[in-house]
Amino acid sequence: MSIDNIRVIMINTSHPGNIGAAARVMKNMGLTRLYLVNPKQFPNAEATAMASGADDLLAQAVVCESFEQALEGCRLVLGSTARERKIQHEFIDARVAGELAITESEKHEVALVFGRERTGLTNEETGLCHKLINIPTNPDYRSLNVASAIQIVSYEVMMSSLSLASMADESESSETQELADYASSEAMERFYNHLEQTLVDIEFLRLQQSPQLMPKLRHIYNRVRLKSEELNILRGILTKTQNLKKHS
DSSP: OGGGGEEEEEESOOOHHHHHHHHHHHHHTTOOEEEEESOSSOSOHHHHHHHTTOHHHHHHOEEESSHHHHTTTEEEEEEEOOOOOSSOOOEEOHHHHHHHHHHHTTTSEEEEEEOBTTTBOOHHHHTTOSEEEOOOOOTTOOOOOHHHHHHHHHHHHHHHHHHHHHHHHHTTTSOOOOOOOBOOHHHHHHHHHHHHHHHHHTTSOOTTTOTTHHHHHHHHHHHHOOBHHHHHHHHHHHHHHHHHHHTO
């Protein structure tokens, strides 16, 4: 099933009950892969109690030391946030996120990312996301529990999965459009490190004087979503540029 290629990532969760509640709603909606980045308390009896029968998801949860580790293998990263950003990302609603996650999970690993209870995702973490999910709420009361946010997005994933299955049943003989071979998150990180070093080498970038340049470049490339072949071309250009600089 393509839905098995979708993982839910929770970052620095403070309250173990939220982890359990998230596991419960994930199992309700057919999602089984839970990744936890540096949870404050896990495993924990409160998480087990709130899971209410989804103990298997907690037992199989992958605990990671970094966000980058949790993203390994992913080609599409969707982050949920309500915060305004200095660098404008592309925002989508939960319904579009569900459709996009299901469509791309036919071939790629997909990550649905949820931040801290109080502060959400950092700017650095949103910089690793291709698109940001915004869930409309009452402007007079915007606070949304992280497990509730996971439930809303998971529901849209389930609905998109059912819709796609129905369409497939109606047109089994039709050709399916092949999805692009997008670069993985770890390949993109290697590219960003290479890009930064090259810009420093040619004296275009001075890190202390231009701290916002790399985040802006990340946003540009994340918005475009490079394919593996395109990434290899750019890495080749960077290597050639570095070699010319060394011999100049």
